[in-house]
Every structure is written in structure tokens, then in C-alpha cells.
Amino acid sequence: MLIQTERLLLRRWTEEDREPFYRLNADPRVMEFMLACLTRPESDLLVERITEHFRKRNFGLYAAELRENQSFIGYIGLAVPSFEASFTPCVEIGWRLSAEHWGRGLATEGARGVVKHAFGELGLDEIVSFTVPENARSRRVMEKIGMTHDASEDFDHPNLPEGHPLRRHVLYRLQRAKLAE
Numbered sequence: 001m002l003i004q005t006e007r008l009l010l011r012r013w014t015e016e017d018r019e020p021f022y023r024l025n026a027d028p029r030v031m032e033f034m035l036a037c038l039t040r041p042e043s044d045l046l047v048e049r050i051t052e053h054f055r056k057r058n059f060g061l062y063a064a065e066l067r068e069n070q071s072f073i074g075y076i077g078l079a080v081p082s083f084e085a086s087f088t089p090c091v092e093i094g095w096r097l098s099a100e101h102w103g104r105g106l107a108t109e110g111a112r113g114v115v116k117h118a119f120g121e122l123g124l125d126e127i128v129s130f131t132v133p134e135n136a137r138s139r140r141v142m143e144k145i146g147m148t149h150d151a152s153e154d155f156d157h158p159n160l161p162e163g164h165p166l167r168r169h170v171l172y173r174l175q176r177a178k179l180a181e
Contacts, residue, residue, distance in 0.1 A: 091124055
């Protein structure tokens with residue numbers, strides 16, 4: 001399965017993606033709103049989990065590459081969260097791009113392609129996205145692709161301990177019916 005946009009190719013993962021993905025996951029700028037930077041084994045384990053998600057569901061977090069030079073820049077795609085919350089089960093749209101590719105609209109462009117895929121080929125009725133309130137860059141992408149935020153749905157991430165500074169999350173939603181309006 002391939003999703004093509006003007007500048008991006010979103011595709012399944014290859015072994016060659018592991019090294020640049022590790023470098024991305026080891027960058028404190030990229031991982032600012034995550035628990036910690038990932039070690040190489042942790043990054044490789046994440047690739048395995050993403051690959052397994054594709055095997056089970058036939059969609060996932062697509063490896064993102066620039067069409068102009070086929071360079072891997074991160075991921076943009078869909079995932080089913082493994083934790084329980086008031087809005088689960090659900091399908092989440094998410095992205096993680098290397099910092100040198102920020103500010104060019106690539107996450108928004110790729111996310112729009114994924115939204116079209118989610119509501120078209122996959123036939124989903126709704127997707128969600130969530131992050132910490134301080135993650136202005138991701139929240140801007142969510143808003144640019146038409147997602148809406150209702151503060152009454154904000155939640156404490158159940159995988160983070162009470163009092164952790166990243167525990168509080170904002171929830172955004174996008175429904176196929178709303179997009180068609």
C-alpha cells in the first residue's frame with residue numbers, strides 16, 4: 001500500500017529505514033513531548049511493533065520518504081492505541097518527522113493523504129489524534145487537517161504516572177461526515 005502526495009511517498013517499512021529512524025528517535029528535539037529519546041534497541045522494537053500492526057490490521061504508521069530523493073524522514077499514519085480511555089477503541093492519526101524537515105508543511109501534507117486513505121479506502125468513520133497541550137506544532141497540524149478539539153474530552157494518559165508532566169493530553173477528532181460538509 002502506497003500513499004502518494006505531491007512531495008511524499010508513504011509506504012511500508014524496510015530494513016534500510018531502521019538507522020535513520022533511530023537517529024530521529026535519538027534527537028531530543030523530535031522527542032521533546034515523549035518520555036525519552038530511544039536507544040537503538042528501543043527504536044528497532046518500535047519498528048517491529050509498527051510492522052506487526054500492519055500485519056494485523058493492513059494499515060499503520062507509514063514510513064515517510066521524500067519523493068524527490070527517496071530519503072526517509074519519519075512516519076505519518078494510523079494506529080490503534082493499546083490503552084483504554086473514554087474514546088477507545090479508536091484509530092489515531094500520528095506523525096513523527098526528523099527536525100530538519102519541520103516547518104515545510106510535510107506533516108500536514110502527509111496527514112491529509114492519510115485522512116483521505118482512512119475515510120476512502122479504509123472506510124473509517126472517525127479518526128482521533130492526541131498530544132500534550134504544549135505540543136503546538138502537532139496541534140497546528142491537527143487543526144490544518146480539519147480536526148477539532150473539545151476541552152471536555154482532554155484526558156490523563158493512562159500509561160503515565162500521576163503527576164508526570166506529560167500525563168495530560170488534548171484530544172482532537174475528525175469525522176468523515178464532517179469532512180464531507
